[in-house]
Amino acid sequence: MLKTGLAAVCGFLLTVSASQAATVKVIINNYMFMPDRIVAHPGDVILFSNQDTDPHTATSLDGKSFDSNTIDPGSSWSFTVKAVGTYKFHCAIHPDMLGEIDVQ
Template identity: 40%
Template sequence: MPITRRSLLTASIAAPLAAALATRARAATHTVMIRNFAYIPASLNVAPGDTVTFTNADRALHTATSSQDGVFDTGRLRQGQSATVTIGFTGTAQYFCKIHPRMRASLTSA
């Protein structure tokens, strides 16, 4: 099987996770608000094992979906609805809204 750019990215984002989780004593919780078709904050520093709760304050449906397949995806959130994802990667994960793809933000995990 040829090594594609996607498989290289997947390998680099996944490999350090076990070691990072083993050395981290306590996970932190973070929140991202989705309001006026934007993620607030637009960039956030996290660590493996942390959780991030996304809450949609808009009337429109939104998602928070990693640009790289399978890293995380809240699914569609209605107004007032939240979804929590657990950080299972290191590096920077760009994400976007599947319904409004111009909505973009990132999580950086170290």
């Protein structure tokens, strides 16, 4: 009984820790998102940190999934991904800056 109970508790602890949200960091520098392709899971936090000398945004191409507004140099912005899917984004100030979040 002790072995069975202990195994059940250990299994529960492994399940809880495996399902905790992660923070995925994206650096904005030299007019690029690094990395420009992100793999995340529902509940993960995506953190954009602007280490460039100019302001930028992280704005979904569909115009509704997420929009950071202006992220000034030295500032950060984050949001939590909720639904599985592929979300392409860009900088609304510098539209050549592109990225993608693949939520699995």
